[in-house]
Amino acid sequence: MKVPDVVGYAKTLPNVVYAENNLYTCSNDTQERIKEKIKEHQLNRVVVASCTPRTHEPLFRNTIREAGLNPYLFEMANIRDQCSWVHMHEFEKATIKSRDLVRMAVAKARLLEPLQRQSVPIVKSALVIGGGLSGMTSALEIANQGFDVYLVEREKEIGGNLRRIHYLLNGEKPQQELKTLITKVKENDRIHLFTEAKIETIEGSIGNFKTKIAINGDSREIEHGSVIVATGAKEYNPTEYLYGQHERVLTQLELEQRLAAGDGLLKSIGGNPRTVVMIQCVGSRDDERPYCSRLCCTHAVKNALKLKELSPTTNVYVLYRDIRTYGFKESYYTEARQKGVVFIRYDKDQKPGVSKNHDGLRVDVYDQTLGIPVEIATDLVVLSTGVVPHEDNKTIAQLLKVPINSEGFFLEAHMKLRPVDFATDGVFLAGLAHYPKTIEESIIQAQAASAKAATILSRESIELEGNISQVADENCDGCAYCVDPCPYKAITLLEYMREGAIKKTVEVNETVCKGCGCCQATCPKKGIFVRGFKLEQIGAQVDAALGVT
């Protein structure tokens, strides 16, 4: 486009006292130049017409701040993305559009006001909900980073599901690790452990939460700057395959318990089992729980290998749909096949049947690979049961105003790049509460959540954005239209006495508000607005766009 033409045009706009053309407005020397020009021409508003505010607004705001101007006295016209790029072959038209955008930006800039960023002090401690592996790991990490932690566990004992894991594929000893971990947690001065405790209320927001905990009928209030949700999950309790009706139908965790106990298993069936059949995807990948529980394939392989180790002559069959031994777990699947574990693939629509057979059991399955029905007489049936979320998640979600997905797991802020964050600032997520995962993965997420908590706790205070909502009390009549649309739950309705009458109005929690503008768009009475995007400011921009002056 013709940049000098746009510059010339800008000079004709009302209140524009200076305009110039830079080769690269973003370069360091231009930043210095802008600062000089602000001083030289006593500028009190700055418009940059160049690229996108997404990437460059912070830079220019900082520049004008360095020149002694409030950073919000800045407006940007994105003539690169919206003119030069999209209208690359239409010189003239791109130039005309650039002029329009500059005119709009100037119209708004004239009405810009200085805005202040609120600063909120941080309470340098964290609340960790859940005393399983993830919760304990998080608590310990945060304590090691030098902050106080309140670790809240609903059960009498901490340790969670890890208490039921007795051996691991690579030979590491989980119970020994658990013991060490529990000791470390209990001995750490910075960790304040509450067992048999229940969270009653959580109020406040990032940096300043207040939480009530009920412990043995007592109630305690704590203050903290951050929250980590590590409420864990449970084993699916099967209703299928004769579970609960036949003593020889077990879950993988139950089998593990017995294998670890040594003779327990063997006693109950009078010696080494001749045959064991494992059934995968019990309570997973079905219509009720369509998700994959991630762990069960590896769990089955682990227990199959353990069986083969303890009793090499035992026939082990694994009835599966897809074997999901991802990563380095694959080699154990290979090893299991090498050791004679037989894997038979069944289809979702042709699930295996389990029935009583004399004193043992009989499993019928249609082998998809061979294309024939197979009948197996077996001593044991082991169900690879899925992972299901706690019902408590709903309560915690409500208390913290964070979302859970349709499956009942907590929903992170962004699937890819913010897997331990909630959309609500200061609240993080770890372990099985997020999704089924291995020990290793739980520890990783717990440590990650601690790092996230540390990014808040290591600061003295938090600076909030300037462009957030503000209530115009004189216009607001408390109709509360804005309350529900707010995606951050930042608005509450309140009543107070004014001049002897009840006045209804809303209040914005500034630490939660992101300035998205939903409230302003909803309000029929100009009772709430986003600073820097007032109706008159946007209106001036629209008028300028339409050529109304």
Place this chain on the structure above:
Amino acid sequence: MLPHDTQGKKVGAVLIVGGGIGGMQAALDLAACGIKVYLVDNKPSIGGVMAQLDKTFPTNDCAMCTQAPRLVEIGRHKDIELITMSEVERVEGEPGNFRITLKKRPRYVDINKCTGCGLCFPSCPVVMKNEYDLGLSDRKAISILFPQAVPNKAAIDRREERPCKAACMDACPIHTNALGYVKLIAEGKFREAYQLNRDVNPLPSICGKVCFAPCEEACNRGEMDEPIAIRQLKMFVSDLVNIDELPIPQITKTGKKVAIIGAGPAGLAAANDLSLAGHEATIFEAKPEPGGMLRYAIPDYRLPKDVLQKEVNYIQRLGVEIKTGVEVGKDISLAEIRKNHDAVFIGVGAQGGMKLEIEGERLPGVTDGIRFLRDLAMGQKVRVGKRVAVIGGGNTAMDCARTAKRLGGEDVKIFYRRSRAEMPASAEEVEALEKEGVHIDFLTTPQRFLSERGTLTRMECIRMKLGEPDAGCRRRPVPIPGSNFTVVVDTAIAALGQHLETDFVKELGLPLGKNGTIVADPKTGGTNIEGIFAGGDVVTGAAFVIDAIALGKKAARSINRYLKSEPIEVQEEEKKPQKLTLDEVALLKRRFPTLKRMVMREEPAKKRITDFREVAIGFSGEEAVKEALRCLAGQIEGCILCGECERRCDAKAIDYVQKEETVELNVGAIVLSPGYESFDAKGKQELGYGRYANIVSALEFERILSASGPYSGKVLRPSDQKAPKRIAFMQCVGSRDVERDYCSSICCMYATKEAIIAKEHVGEDLDCDIFFMDMRAFGKGFEAYYERAKELGVNYIRCRPASVEEIPESKNLLIKYLVEDEKKVSREYDMVVLSTGVAPPHSAIKIGKTFGIALNRFNFCQTSIFKPAESIREGVYVAGPFTEPKDIPETVMQASAAASKALSLLKETRGSLIVQKEYPPEREIAGEEPRVGVFVCH
């Protein structure tokens, strides 16, 4: 040197190796906690593999849109220092206090000056495979890997020393980037080659045909075997390009007016450059057509008029006005021109033919060469007799003789007073002339012309011998007394040289030099009158076209400075072309085979003398490429140091002399996140990758899907760039096999994603078959994604086909496989995508050694279940696929976990090394009228 007092103390800084999404996450977390971060990457910019992805599963969000804000945040973060193109060489010290030694490769671009504008890219002549598109597209030797790159700074990919000294460029009076355009021709980029010429030379097609090519004389290849046919290559691209269709660059007008007197090469060159600089240039030309001697002295068989006209047209399209038929001094005075313009350039050339000053010269049938050629060019009837004598040994004499031959002269002879060795005409011209049957009588000079009945009949000559060398170092011819003889002639043409007609400048008092030349400063073209400049033959006396162009351009630069009120005289570096030493030549001969110079085809002599058709036919494309490939500069990979980017860079950021640097850092902890390599499917011969064009790796297909990819997001197959109708995806390539008994964890989902997106781009009719063993949709939202893909018509076939074959005619691919009931099926596909697995980074072993950490049997970093983000060395933490194949969120989590470990180790040091920013007090603006400043950039 590191300060001693830091030894033993913990240091509040962390080194992160690898700038992918994992390294970025760790950097942001640590910096947010008050830890100084050094983020080291081997590449010129950070971003890792994620920057190459099109979409991400299972949400189909755009990868770059997700990642870009983080890239920007890192790039702007005051406490994160990016150290690119670097590798760690040594790690010493202990947890809490490590001393790191880095090797930093030169970027050849000053990172503090480069603005990332990209103006240097288009002109760079070296085309290389773009790694960002995995070689599916090209980039230049100077480039930025992708538009959102951080740091957004160019880097020059320089790999080898250039074997020649680029003497061609230094020998050319306008320093044409000959090695550059020859390189472009070698790449088949003919239009770009013309453009590179046009950028410095306003008359490339003219020079392609008639330049005396000092570049070839200087060409270092000439020392080895024969010089590159540089001029003919220029002619090849000029003939190929339709000048009329070339776009006109955007010009910002200055409002200044410059008059140019003379539309010859000097005037045209000056007008061209002044117009590009934004000045209004008007040329006054006495003749009816522009072009000067190019039009009126060079015959059509060497330079067809339409070629000239096209170049002139282009210059006119730049906004230059040419007023023909206006003779300055007669139709308009120089004073008047000067009054109406801000500056004047005089480039009237040398218009007059020199006389022999002997008896009979005024006879009909006797003429001078300049007039002879000019009359013909102006369409006047020019006749020659059967016997034609041309006197002189320069190019004009050759032109006259060859023209006479074409006009019907049967016996055309050249009489030259010295011997062949002293002839100023180019050897090429002499050779062509002799081929056409013109005889040269050496050491002969005419004494007088004799006539009968008022017409020329004979010419009396005298034989000469060579005496002592004269001032010009040529041996002076001395007549041999008594050797007189006469020859019978009907027409005699004296082509002795040109003289100047410069009387019109006298009115302003411009001093004239020897032979009527205008006196001008050789450095600037300035005369002793302010605002009047001169150049070309009018200053130097008759010279070559390229010299006139050079002087026109030089004057234009001076005028531009003058109009901008800058000092007119500047230091312009003049480099002399350098010869190779004998040793260097011997070395080159061993390194490169001898290759004969390509001989350009010409019209056969017998045929061509029947009319004025162009003699040169030129190279075919193939011949041109073959000839261009001989250029020594082009024998190397990467930058050839032609200097084009340096000339383009307004920021003066190019720094060819940068050297490898050693950087020392002191950090408290280390996070390793070097990422992974996509398995190289060439290792699986049976799958045909690398042999069959339409088999691509998944990452390549990712680029094909991407809007910023090689086909701008159109799904096309590489062999013919047609949209495929059937695509097969083959899972577990480089995973779950004997050598790699691990699962790569991400391939099932990315193949599903690629199939969904491909169908989205091509349409529902696209068949996507995914050959798999187990569908591993084990992550959050994955199973639903898999189900959705099936609903969208992605076809999953549970089978691992053993091989892929190509059908040579269609370049389609045939996959034979067994379905589960043991039936053999064979299916044809337009394209096959290999879901290549996650392999450890190439640098894994080196990293293992340098950092003293353990690797597992596959060369991934060894960790343990209860310490998943820790290496075996305390203080060295790890994240991402370096520890095990994993997807983006798991990488991001592990990176934060690694950051957490570093934070625990360094908790006392938080805030000790970060920058505290201070601002001046805020100015109160309440009550002020708005005073808006607008800053515009494009």
